[in-house]
Amino acid sequence: xTRIHIANPAGDDPFAISQAQWDHAAARHGAxxxxxxxxxxxxxxxxxxAPPGVLARMLPLNLPRLKxxxxxxxxxxxxxPFTWLPDGVALVNNRGVHGRKIGEYVAMALLMLANRMxxxxxxxxxxxxQPHFSPVLRGRRLTVxxxxxxxxxxxxxxxxxxxxxxxxxxSGRSHPDFDRVxxxxxxxxxxSDFIVLACPLTEQTRDxxxxxxxxxxxxxxxxVNVGRGALLDMAALCARLDxxxxxGAVCDVFDPEPIAPDDRIWTTRNLVVTPHVAADDPISYNxxxxxxxFVNLAAWRAGTPLPNQxxxxxxx
Amino acid sequence: xTRIHIANPAGDDPFAISQAQWDHAAARHGAxxxxxxxxxxxxxxxxxxAPPGVLARMLPLNLPRLKxxxxxxxxxxxxxPFTWLPDGVALVNNRGVHGRKIGEYVAMALLMLANRMxxxxxxxxxxxxQPHFSPVLRGRRLTVxxxxxxxxxxxxxxxxxxxxxxxxxxSGRSHPDFDRVxxxxxxxxxxSDFIVLACPLTEQTRDxxxxxxxxxxxxxxxxVNVGRGALLDMAALCARLDxxxxxGAVCDVFDPEPIAPDDRIWTTRNLVVTPHVAADDPISYNxxxxxxxFVNLAAWRAGTPLPNQxxxxxxx
Numbered sequence: 132x133t134r135i136h137i138a139n140p141a142g143d144d145p146f147a148i149s150q151a152q153w154d155h156a157a158a159r160h161g162a163x164x165x166x167x168x169x170x171x172x173x174x175x176x177x178x179x180x181a182p183p184g185v186l187a188r189m190l191p192l193n194l195p196r197l198k199x200x201x202x203x204x205x206x207x208x209x210x211x212p213f214t215w216l217p218d219g220v221a222l223v224n225n226r227g228v229h230g231r232k233i234g235e236y237v238a239m240a241l242l243m244l245a246n247r248m249x250x251x252x253x254x255x256x257x258x259x260x261q262p263h264f265s266p267v268l269r270g271r272r273l274t275v276x277x278x279x280x281x282x283x284x285x286x287x288x289x290x291x292x293x294x295x296x297x298x299x300x301x302s303g304r305s306h307p308d309f310d311r312v313x314x315x316x317x318x319x320x321x322x323s324d325f326i327v328l329a330c331p332l333t334e335q336t337r338d339x340x341x342x343x344x345x346x347x348x349x350x351x352x353x354x355v356n357v358g359r360g361a362l363l364d365m366a367a368l369c370a371r372l373d374x375x376x377x378x379g380a381v382c383d384v385f386d387p388e389p390i391a392p393d394d395r396i397w398t399t400r401n402l403v404v405t406p407h408v409a410a411d412d413p414i415s416y417n418x419x420x421x422x423x424x425f426v427n428l429a430a431w432r433a434g435t436p437l438p439n440q441x442x443x444x445x446x447x
Numbered sequence: 448x449t450r451i452h453i454a455n456p457a458g459d460d461p462f463a464i465s466q467a468q469w470d471h472a473a474a475r476h477g478a479x480x481x482x483x484x485x486x487x488x489x490x491x492x493x494x495x496x497a498p499p500g501v502l503a504r505m506l507p508l509n510l511p512r513l514k515x516x517x518x519x520x521x522x523x524x525x526x527x528p529f530t531w532l533p534d535g536v537a538l539v540n541n542r543g544v545h546g547r548k549i550g551e552y553v554a555m556a557l558l559m560l561a562n563r564m565x566x567x568x569x570x571x572x573x574x575x576x577q578p579h580f581s582p583v584l585r586g587r588r589l590t591v592x593x594x595x596x597x598x599x600x601x602x603x604x605x606x607x608x609x610x611x612x613x614x615x616x617x618s619g620r621s622h623p624d625f626d627r628v629x630x631x632x633x634x635x636x637x638x639s640d641f642i643v644l645a646c647p648l649t650e651q652t653r654d655x656x657x658x659x660x661x662x663x664x665x666x667x668x669x670x671v672n673v674g675r676g677a678l679l680d681m682a683a684l685c686a687r688l689d690x691x692x693x694x695g696a697v698c699d700v701f702d703p704e705p706i707a708p709d710d711r712i713w714t715t716r717n718l719v720v721t722p723h724v725a726a727d728d729p730i731s732y733n734x735x736x737x738x739x740x741f742v743n744l745a746a747w748r749a750g751t752p753l754p755n756q757x758x759x760x761x762x763x
Contacts, residue, residue: 239558255720260705262722264729389576406578413580
């Protein structure tokens with residue numbers, strides 16, 4: 132019998148986990164008998180389930196029996212550095228629940244860019260009827276930075292449409308969802324009709340797509356960012372979009388969020404903004420997260436490696 | 448040796464067929480020795496290749512040896528009624544070349560509606576950061592009116608995303624790209640989360656989606672029109688969109704085209720407008736059309752039925 136505390140976001144947040152969702156998930160996994168609490172965290176909490184934002188506001192933790200923290204998110208970047216994490220407490224995330232939804236978002240973004248939807252939106256506002264015929268995605272070259280849950284979800288959809296998909300990661304290991312995987316981003320940028328940023332934010336990836344690398348993209352390339360805002364130099368991207376040397380961008384993540392009202396991002400030419408919604412399906416999210424939680428709980432009880440444990444040195 | 452005349456659109460239209468495109472297509476089909484002309488049509492023309500708009504300006508035809516007209520489009524609606532067509536001249540279209548491109552456009556449109564992109568575009572213009580989390584397409588119900596090249600191209604993509612796809616056509620015959628095919632549209636509209644109009648415009652389909660039928664769609668439904676503008680009551684659609692009882696629409700075709708500068712269409716809430724570009728890939732279009740032409744030419748020379756002959760009574 133494990134004492135598990137669920138620290139939910141405040142208010143009527145669609146991602147607050149309900150008692151009924153917990154009960155259903157526990158039943159799916161035959162995991163009866165755990166003591167689960169909501170609201171204020173009991174002193175004898177052994178496992179804490181929380182989104183990173185809620186956890187950040189709970190620090191420093193004073194839970195002497197704590198053994199595991201399960202984040203209901205995949206990116207722990209806002210909790211870095213992990214100096215607040217007590218020794219012996221495993222930090223676990225929910226990587227794996229975002230792939231399907233992110234695949235749909237990236238497919239939409241790539242199709243919008245290929246079909247010049249930012250141009251048409253501007254034309255519609257100006258009441259201008261001007262066709263720009265566009266070829267299909269088939270055969271066009273996509274680079275996806277990151278080959279995890281997000282990147283592979285994006286790559287699967289791009290391959291469905293016949294794109295040639297290059298993944299960029301730190302190992303260069305081949306991956307079934309990608310035509311090839313490389314470690315060096317500079318060499319592939321000039322051959323990218325489109326680029327998708329889908330990697331974690333770490334000290335190694337911060338400002339990964341800086342002004343110099345944005346300049347390596349060919350004229351007319353399109354960009355999609357579903358990773359983190361700080362992965363790229365947003366000012367440099369906006370300058371290239373306003374100059375028309377990149378054809379368009381669809382961004383779901385920014386640094387900081389929300390975007391300030393007077394930020395040039397809102398009005399940059401051919402830039403489509405969504406408010407950090409690309410990866411989260413409100414219908415399946417909690418059930419999928421809890422399924423992963425119970426898989427990791429079973430591993431912890433069995434003393435085997437936790438499939439979703441965050442590597443604190445890598446940061447994801 | 449057949450005398451073939453190609454009547455191209457004027458100017459630098461991306462869909463004008465070049466001598467080189469003709470030569471390559473003829474070589475692909477081993478069809479040497481035909482006499483092909485461009486520019487003014489010779490009196491001894493036996494086969495005329497033209498888009499409907501160019502053909503309409505050539506009427507009445509004075510080509511006594513004419514045997515076949517190959518339209519480089521699938522919808523001959525603007526040429527109806529066919530009283531101008533000389534007896535014994537076959538009217539053939541290029542149905543079959545639009546499926547891949549239309550599939551991508553419809554996938555994009557459905558994903559944009561599911562992800563509430565019209566809302567986010569309005570928020571971006573107002574500099575408002577307000578998430579609206581949306582579920583994936585999987586399991587949602589789509590009705591596609593028309594099960595031909597356009598409709599099946601749309602259905603294949605929708606099924607890829609796990610949607611439940613109902614086709615509507617005149618025969619009710621089952622089709623591998625659809626979960627089911629029905630003949631009665633009224634019965635399926637109330638169960639449609641999304642509807643795609645992808646059928647020909649005929650006297651039977653004109654105003655098919657009238658105000659009454661638009662009213663049968665459930666609250667929050669989304670609409671995509673890639674068929675013809677006159678298939679639906681646009682004023683009724685705009686009223687429902689402005690009232691918020693439909694969540695959004697993506698329309699590529701209008702009646703008339705171009706949309707008049709003072710038309711309410713431009714500014715209707717949650718209505719995305721593109722200028723009749725959904726079906727035409729400028730890179731592959733002419734080659735695909737000419738491939739179909741040569742298939743039909745071979746059938747004509749062999750005296751067998753022409754696979755792409757327009758049924759004048761049906762109008763497609």
